[in-house]
Amino acid sequence: FKYQVDNVEVLGYIIKPKVTKNKLPVLIYNRGGNGNFGNVNFAAMMRNLFPLAEQGFVVIGSQYRGTSTKNDDLDEFGGKDVNDVLALIDFIPHIANADENRIGMLGASRGGMQTHLAMQHTNKIKAIATIAGATDLVKELTFRPNMEKNVYVRRIPNYKENKQAELEARSVMNWVDKLSPKVPILLIHGSDDKRVSVENSIQFAKALDKHHIPHKLVVYDGDNHFLIDHKEQLESELVNWFNTYL
DSSP: OEEEETTEEEEEEEEOOSOOSSOEEEEEEEOOSBTTBTOOOHHHIIIIIHHHHHTTOEEEEEOOTTTTSSOGGGOOSSSTTHHHHHGGGGTGGGSTTEEEEEEEEEEETHHHHHHHHHHTTOSOOOEEEEESOOSOHHHHHHHOTHHIIIIIHHHSTTTTTSHHHHHHHTOGGGGGGGSOTTSOEEEEEETTOSSSOTHHHHHHHHHHHHTTOOEEEEEETTOOTTOGGGHHHHHHHHHHHHHHHO
16 A cells, blocks of 8 residues: 655555454554665465464555656665654554554564664553664674665765664663563564674663563574574464563
Protein backbone atom coordinates (compact mmCIF):
# COMPACT_ATOMS: atom_id res chain seq x y z
CA PHE A 1 0.00 0.00 0.00
CA LYS A 2 0.97 3.66 -0.29
CA TYR A 3 0.70 6.17 2.53
CA GLN A 4 1.58 9.81 3.13
CA VAL A 5 4.09 10.94 5.76
CA ASP A 6 5.33 14.54 5.93
CA ASN A 7 3.75 15.09 2.49
CA VAL A 8 5.90 12.30 1.06
CA GLU A 9 4.45 9.13 -0.46
CA VAL A 10 5.84 6.00 1.22
CA LEU A 11 5.41 2.34 0.30
CA GLY A 12 4.29 -0.20 2.89
CA TYR A 13 3.05 -3.78 3.08
CA ILE A 14 0.88 -6.02 5.25
CA ILE A 15 1.24 -9.80 5.56
CA LYS A 16 -1.25 -11.84 7.57
CA PRO A 17 -2.85 -15.26 7.79
CA LYS A 18 -5.60 -15.81 5.24
CA VAL A 19 -8.25 -17.13 7.61
CA THR A 20 -8.64 -16.34 11.29
CA LYS A 21 -11.52 -15.70 13.66
CA ASN A 22 -9.43 -14.27 16.47
CA LYS A 23 -7.61 -11.01 17.02
CA LEU A 24 -3.93 -11.49 16.20
CA PRO A 25 -0.80 -9.82 17.62
CA VAL A 26 0.99 -7.41 15.29
CA LEU A 27 4.66 -7.07 14.42
CA ILE A 28 6.00 -3.87 12.90
CA TYR A 29 9.01 -4.92 10.85
CA ASN A 30 11.85 -2.47 10.28
CA ARG A 31 14.05 -3.52 7.40
CA GLY A 32 17.78 -3.13 6.97
CA GLY A 33 19.72 -1.45 4.19
CA ASN A 34 19.33 2.13 3.01
CA GLY A 35 17.49 3.71 0.11
CA ASN A 36 16.70 1.11 -2.54
CA PHE A 37 19.34 -1.25 -1.16
CA GLY A 38 17.67 -3.80 1.11
CA ASN A 39 14.08 -2.99 0.20
CA VAL A 40 11.67 -5.79 1.11
CA ASN A 41 10.90 -7.54 -2.17
CA PHE A 42 8.60 -10.54 -2.45
CA ALA A 43 11.45 -13.04 -2.09
CA ALA A 44 12.56 -11.37 1.15
CA MET A 45 8.97 -11.44 2.43
CA MET A 46 8.71 -15.16 1.71
CA ARG A 47 12.04 -15.89 3.36
CA ASN A 48 11.83 -13.71 6.47
CA LEU A 49 8.25 -12.61 7.10
CA PHE A 50 5.87 -15.28 5.81
CA PRO A 51 7.08 -17.71 8.51
CA LEU A 52 6.04 -15.21 11.19
CA ALA A 53 2.61 -14.68 9.64
CA GLU A 54 2.21 -18.46 9.46
CA GLN A 55 2.68 -18.54 13.23
CA GLY A 56 -0.25 -16.19 13.76
CA PHE A 57 1.15 -12.66 13.51
CA VAL A 58 0.04 -9.74 11.39
CA VAL A 59 3.20 -8.18 9.93
CA ILE A 60 3.26 -4.58 8.75
CA GLY A 61 6.30 -2.73 7.46
CA SER A 62 7.59 0.36 5.69
CA GLN A 63 10.03 0.50 2.80
CA TYR A 64 11.04 3.99 4.11
CA ARG A 65 10.66 7.19 2.11
CA GLY A 66 12.21 7.37 -1.33
CA THR A 67 12.51 3.62 -1.79
CA SER A 68 11.51 2.36 -5.25
CA THR A 69 11.40 5.91 -6.60
CA LYS A 70 13.90 8.06 -8.48
CA ASN A 71 14.55 10.01 -5.28
CA ASP A 72 15.90 7.43 -2.84
CA ASP A 73 18.02 10.20 -1.27
CA LEU A 74 15.01 10.98 0.94
CA ASP A 75 16.16 8.23 3.31
CA GLU A 76 18.01 9.96 6.17
CA PHE A 77 19.15 6.73 7.84
CA GLY A 78 17.46 7.32 11.15
CA GLY A 79 16.23 10.88 10.53
CA LYS A 80 12.77 11.84 9.28
CA ASP A 81 12.32 8.30 7.95
CA VAL A 82 11.60 7.19 11.52
CA ASN A 83 8.25 8.92 11.03
CA ASP A 84 7.52 6.35 8.31
CA VAL A 85 7.69 3.65 10.97
CA LEU A 86 5.63 5.50 13.55
CA ALA A 87 2.88 6.23 11.02
CA LEU A 88 2.25 2.49 10.67
CA ILE A 89 0.87 2.37 14.20
CA ASP A 90 -2.16 4.39 13.06
CA PHE A 91 -3.01 1.75 10.43
CA ILE A 92 -3.21 -1.16 12.83
CA PRO A 93 -6.73 -0.48 14.21
CA HIS A 94 -8.01 -0.59 10.61
CA ILE A 95 -6.51 -4.00 9.74
CA ALA A 96 -9.04 -6.81 10.03
CA ASN A 97 -8.26 -9.14 12.96
CA ALA A 98 -5.25 -7.08 14.08
CA ASP A 99 -5.08 -6.51 17.84
CA GLU A 100 -4.05 -2.89 18.38
CA ASN A 101 -3.30 -3.67 22.04
CA ARG A 102 -0.68 -6.31 21.20
CA ILE A 103 2.00 -4.70 19.07
CA GLY A 104 5.65 -5.72 18.88
CA MET A 105 8.50 -4.32 16.82
CA LEU A 106 11.21 -6.27 15.00
CA GLY A 107 14.24 -4.64 13.41
CA ALA A 108 16.98 -6.22 11.30
CA SER A 109 20.40 -4.60 10.85
CA ARG A 110 19.70 -0.86 10.24
CA GLY A 111 16.16 -1.70 11.34
CA GLY A 112 17.48 -2.28 14.85
CA MET A 113 18.56 1.35 15.02
CA GLN A 114 15.24 2.34 13.48
CA THR A 115 13.39 0.38 16.17
CA HIS A 116 15.09 2.10 19.09
CA LEU A 117 14.62 5.52 17.51
CA ALA A 118 10.91 4.85 16.97
CA MET A 119 10.55 3.69 20.58
CA GLN A 120 11.51 7.19 21.72
CA HIS A 121 8.16 8.44 20.40
CA THR A 122 5.59 5.77 21.28
CA ASN A 123 4.35 3.79 24.26
CA LYS A 124 2.20 1.41 22.21
CA ILE A 125 4.88 -1.24 21.67
CA LYS A 126 4.86 -4.10 24.20
CA ALA A 127 8.11 -5.87 23.23
CA ILE A 128 10.90 -5.54 20.68
CA ALA A 129 13.53 -7.71 19.02
CA THR A 130 16.56 -6.78 16.95
CA ILE A 131 18.65 -8.93 14.63
CA ALA A 132 22.25 -7.82 14.05
CA GLY A 133 21.42 -4.28 15.12
CA ALA A 134 23.93 -1.45 15.45
CA THR A 135 23.75 0.16 18.89
CA ASP A 136 26.90 2.33 18.75
CA LEU A 137 27.47 3.90 15.34
CA VAL A 138 30.61 5.73 16.46
CA LYS A 139 32.41 2.52 17.42
CA GLU A 140 31.07 0.84 14.30
CA LEU A 141 33.10 3.24 12.16
CA THR A 142 36.24 1.54 13.45
CA PHE A 143 34.81 -1.89 12.60
CA ARG A 144 33.40 -0.92 9.18
CA PRO A 145 34.84 2.44 8.08
CA ASN A 146 33.36 2.30 4.55
CA MET A 147 29.90 2.94 6.04
CA GLU A 148 30.90 6.58 6.38
CA LYS A 149 31.55 7.20 2.71
CA ASN A 150 28.90 4.82 1.35
CA VAL A 151 26.02 5.64 3.69
CA TYR A 152 26.51 8.28 6.37
CA VAL A 153 27.87 11.13 4.24
CA ARG A 154 25.22 10.56 1.60
CA ARG A 155 22.18 10.05 3.80
CA ILE A 156 22.54 11.76 7.18
CA PRO A 157 21.71 15.50 6.94
CA ASN A 158 24.54 17.84 7.99
CA TYR A 159 26.76 14.83 8.63
CA LYS A 160 30.07 16.50 7.80
CA GLU A 161 29.31 19.44 10.11
CA ASN A 162 27.82 17.40 12.99
CA LYS A 163 29.30 13.92 12.59
CA GLN A 164 29.64 13.05 16.28
CA ALA A 165 26.27 14.42 17.31
CA GLU A 166 24.38 12.75 14.45
CA LEU A 167 25.93 9.34 15.09
CA GLU A 168 25.39 9.56 18.84
CA ALA A 169 21.75 10.54 18.35
CA ARG A 170 21.26 7.33 16.35
CA SER A 171 23.06 5.13 18.91
CA VAL A 172 20.86 3.64 21.62
CA MET A 173 23.94 3.01 23.79
CA ASN A 174 23.91 6.74 24.55
CA TRP A 175 20.42 6.69 26.06
CA VAL A 176 19.95 3.29 27.65
CA ASP A 177 18.86 5.06 30.84
CA LYS A 178 15.87 6.46 28.93
CA LEU A 179 14.55 3.04 27.85
CA SER A 180 11.36 1.73 29.43
CA PRO A 181 11.79 -1.13 31.92
CA LYS A 182 8.36 -2.32 30.79
CA VAL A 183 9.45 -3.19 27.24
CA PRO A 184 11.58 -6.37 27.04
CA ILE A 185 14.27 -6.52 24.35
CA LEU A 186 15.50 -9.59 22.48
CA LEU A 187 18.96 -9.25 20.91
CA ILE A 188 20.05 -11.74 18.25
CA HIS A 189 23.41 -11.65 16.51
CA GLY A 190 25.88 -13.88 14.67
CA SER A 191 29.37 -14.07 16.18
CA ASP A 192 30.98 -13.86 12.73
CA ASP A 193 28.99 -10.85 11.48
CA LYS A 194 31.20 -8.83 9.12
CA ARG A 195 28.66 -6.04 8.57
CA VAL A 196 27.66 -5.16 12.14
CA SER A 197 29.99 -6.25 14.93
CA VAL A 198 28.49 -8.66 17.45
CA GLU A 199 29.93 -6.37 20.13
CA ASN A 200 26.99 -4.05 19.45
CA SER A 201 24.60 -6.59 20.96
CA ILE A 202 27.00 -7.87 23.65
CA GLN A 203 27.80 -4.43 25.05
CA PHE A 204 24.18 -3.31 24.75
CA ALA A 205 23.08 -6.35 26.77
CA LYS A 206 25.54 -5.37 29.51
CA ALA A 207 24.15 -1.84 29.53
CA LEU A 208 20.58 -3.17 29.71
CA ASP A 209 21.57 -5.34 32.64
CA LYS A 210 23.06 -2.34 34.42
CA HIS A 211 19.84 -0.36 33.99
CA HIS A 212 17.56 -3.29 34.85
CA ILE A 213 15.90 -3.44 31.45
CA PRO A 214 14.48 -6.94 30.80
CA HIS A 215 16.27 -8.57 27.89
CA LYS A 216 17.69 -11.72 26.34
CA LEU A 217 20.88 -12.01 24.29
CA VAL A 218 21.24 -14.81 21.73
CA VAL A 219 24.54 -15.12 19.83
CA TYR A 220 24.75 -17.77 17.13
CA ASP A 221 28.32 -19.02 17.06
CA GLY A 222 30.05 -18.81 13.69
CA ASP A 223 27.08 -17.35 11.84
CA ASN A 224 27.10 -14.22 9.70
CA HIS A 225 24.97 -11.11 9.32
CA PHE A 226 22.08 -12.98 7.73
CA LEU A 227 22.03 -15.93 10.16
CA ILE A 228 21.46 -18.40 7.33
CA ASP A 229 22.80 -21.32 9.37
CA HIS A 230 20.32 -20.73 12.21
CA LYS A 231 17.15 -19.81 10.33
CA GLU A 232 14.88 -22.24 12.20
CA GLN A 233 16.33 -21.32 15.59
CA LEU A 234 15.95 -17.63 14.77
CA GLU A 235 12.30 -18.02 13.84
CA SER A 236 11.65 -20.04 16.98
CA GLU A 237 13.29 -17.41 19.20
CA LEU A 238 11.22 -14.63 17.63
CA VAL A 239 7.92 -16.48 17.80
CA ASN A 240 8.48 -17.56 21.41
CA TRP A 241 9.55 -14.05 22.43
CA PHE A 242 6.56 -12.26 20.96
CA ASN A 243 4.11 -14.96 22.03
CA THR A 244 5.37 -14.50 25.58
CA TYR A 245 5.13 -10.73 25.72
CA LEU A 246 2.31 -9.77 23.35
